[in-house]
Amino acid sequence: xxxxxxxxxxxxxxxxxxGAMDLPKAGARVVWHTTESxxxxxxxxxxxxxxxxxxxxxxxxxxxxxxxxGQFGPLDQSARALQNDGSTRTNRVGKVCIQIExxxxxxxxxxxxxxxxxxxRALMAAIRSWGVPDxxxxxxxxxxxxxxxRDRAVWLVEAGHYCHANAPGNNHGDPGAIDPKALFAxxxxxxxxxxxxxxxxxxxxxxxxxxxxxxxxxxxxxxLVRKGFGRFYSVGPGPRWGEADRKxxxxxxxxxxxxxxxxxGYPGPSTxxxxxx
Numbered sequence: 385x386x387x388x389x390x391x392x393x394x395x396x397x398x399x400x401x402x403g404a405m406d407l408p409k410a411g412a413r414v415v416w417h418t419t420e421s422x423x424x425x426x427x428x429x430x431x432x433x434x435x436x437x438x439x440x441x442x443x444x445x446x447x448x449x450x451x452x453x454g455q456f457g458p459l460d461q462s463a464r465a466l467q468n469d470g471s472t473r474t475n476r477v478g479k480v481c482i483q484i485e486x487x488x489x490x491x492x493x494x495x496x497x498x499x500x501x502x503x504x505r506a507l508m509a510a511i512r513s514w515g516v517p518d519x520x521x522x523x524x525x526x527x528x529x530x531x532x533x534r535d536r537a538v539w540l541v542e543a544g545h546y547c548h549a550n551a552p553g554n555n556h557g558d559p560g561a562i563d564p565k566a567l568f569a570x571x572x573x574x575x576x577x578x579x580x581x582x583x584x585x586x587x588x589x590x591x592x593x594x595x596x597x598x599x600x601x602x603x604x605x606x607x608l609v610r611k612g613f614g615r616f617y618s619v620g621p622g623p624r625w626g627e628a629d630r631k632x633x634x635x636x637x638x639x640x641x642x643x644x645x646x647x648x649g650y651p652g653p654s655t656x657x658x659x660x661x
Contacts, residue, residue, distance in 0.1 A: 393503070443483050469554075525549070602622025
C-alpha cells in the first residue's frame with residue numbers, strides 16, 4: 385500500500401502544501417535538496433519555519449546527523465520546492481514527486497558524515513511504496529557547483545531519484561555529490577520471509593505396523609535420523625516397518641517427556657507433527 389504520511393515523521397505546518405499532480409502518468413520520483421544550513425534541532429526548527437513562511441515547503445525535512453524527520457504534507461500531493469519550467473509545473477510531474485530537504489550543504493555531501501537510522505529507513509520505505517526505483521535516471525549526483533544535467537525528456541518520463549540540480553527550469557546545484565550506493569544501502573530492501581514449511585498431515589496408524597511397506601516408513605525413519613535417533617538403524621531406514629523403527633520412535637517419544645501409551649514406539653499425530661517440523 386502506498387504511504388501518504390510517513391510513520392514516525394513529525395507533522396510540520398498545517399498539512400496542506402499543494403494539490404493534484406498534473407502529469408500522474410510520468411514516473412514516480414524523488415527530488416533531493418539541501419538547505420545550505422547547519423543541522424541539529426535548532427536548525428531543524430528554523431528551517432521548517434522559514435520554508436513555511438516563504439511558501440516553499442517540500443514534502444519532507446530530514447536531519448542526516450540526528451535522523452530527525454518531519455513532513456509538511458501528504459506524499460501524493462505536489463510540493464513547492466521547485467521552480468516551474470516554463471508552462472510545466474515542475475512540482476507536479478509524476479505519479480508522485482516527493483521532495484526532500486536535507487539539513488546539509490551541497491559542497492559537503494551529507495552521505496559522507498551522516499548517521500541514518502530508523503526514520504531514514506521509514507522515509508525510504510515510503511518512497512518505495514510508490515514504486516520509485518533505486519536509480520538516478522540522470523546519472524550520479526553532480527558535485528557542487530557545476531556539472532548539472534537537466535534533461536527535460538528524461539525528467540518528463542522516467543521514474544527514480546533526482547537532484548535539484550537535475551530539475552529543468554531550476555538553477556540550483558544541490559544536493560551535491562551524494563553517494564547513491566550509501567543512500568540505498570542505509571535502507572536495504574527487506575526480502576519477504578519465505579512461508580513456513582507446512583507439516584504434512586499424519587497419514588494414519590496403519591502405515592506404521594508390522595508388515596507395512598511404504599514411503600511413509602522411510603520418511604519417518606529419515607526424520608528420526610535427522611533428530612539424532614539413527615543409532616537404532618543398521619540398515620535403512622525404510623521402506624519396511626521393523627523393530628528398529630519402533631525403538632527409534634519410542635526413544636524420540638520418551639525424549640519429549642511422554643510416557644505410557646504415548647511412548648509405545650508407534651507414531652500418532654503428535655509424534656508425526658514434531659518429527660516433521
